[in-house]
Amino acid sequence: MAASLNEGSGYWYGQDGQLDNSAAILKSLRDYRSAETAVRRSTRDSMGMGETDILALRYLLRAQASGRAVVPKDLSQFLGITSASTTSLIDRLVASGHVRREAHPTDRRSVVVVPTVESDKEVRVTLGAMHRRMMAVAESLSPDEARVVVDFLHRMTRALEEVSEANS
Known part of the structure; x- marks a missing residue:
């Protein structure tokens, strides 16, 4: 090889x-x-978006798909950014039509951040072909090959995490 x-x-x-x-x-x-x-x-x-905006949108879409409500604090924690930065991020995503703020279903003092139907469609169109090609490659592996690849990638991830922890 x-x-x-x-x-x-x-x-x-x-x-x-x-x-x-x-x-x-x-x-x-x-x-x-x-x-x-x-x-x-x-x-x-x-999509006319920055990396953090894309990460936030993907997080919101996954949360929506699993039926989970996301408050701004959840986004802050996920992205590792301040509440002020999160507010600016949400403002940008609202202005671009990718998300909307809605009243929290159980807490009158809070809001949830919800991706729009249009943003879901845009992400599917933009990333769908790439995801299908990548899935086809993954699906072409035998079960044994898939286990080897997954094990290898887990071990590589752990190796990097150990380096990161040692440098902290």
């Missing part, structure tokens, strides 16, 4: 100019992340 040396920094490569299996895997992860970043940038541009 050696890949040829044509791009990237030299520390990934052996003396013969070839990637070993471990380095090839890490390079493949980097390539995937680069492709994902490019798609995210394109999506943000096409």
Whole structure:
């Protein structure tokens, strides 16, 4: 599973100019992340939104799909931003027609943030084809291959979390 040396920094490569299996895997992860970043940038541009706005909208759509009401504090916690920043974010999303504020069903002093039907449609149209292609790749794996990939990605996630915790 050696890949040829044509791009990237030299520390990934052996003396013969070839990637070993471990380095090839890490390079493949980097390539995937680069492709994902490019798609995210394109999506943000096409929707006229920033990264935080997209993350907030996806969070709101998932919450809506699960029947969960979201108050501004939930968004603040999820995004790791201040309540003032959350207010500005919600104001932007309301102004762009992506969300609306509604009275909280059980707390008269509070509001819930609800994505609009139009924003749900826009996200489905914008991201639907990409999600279908990615799902087709995942579905093409055998159950054993899927277990290996999931286990590998969980272990990689834990490795990164451990580094992050050590640096905190």
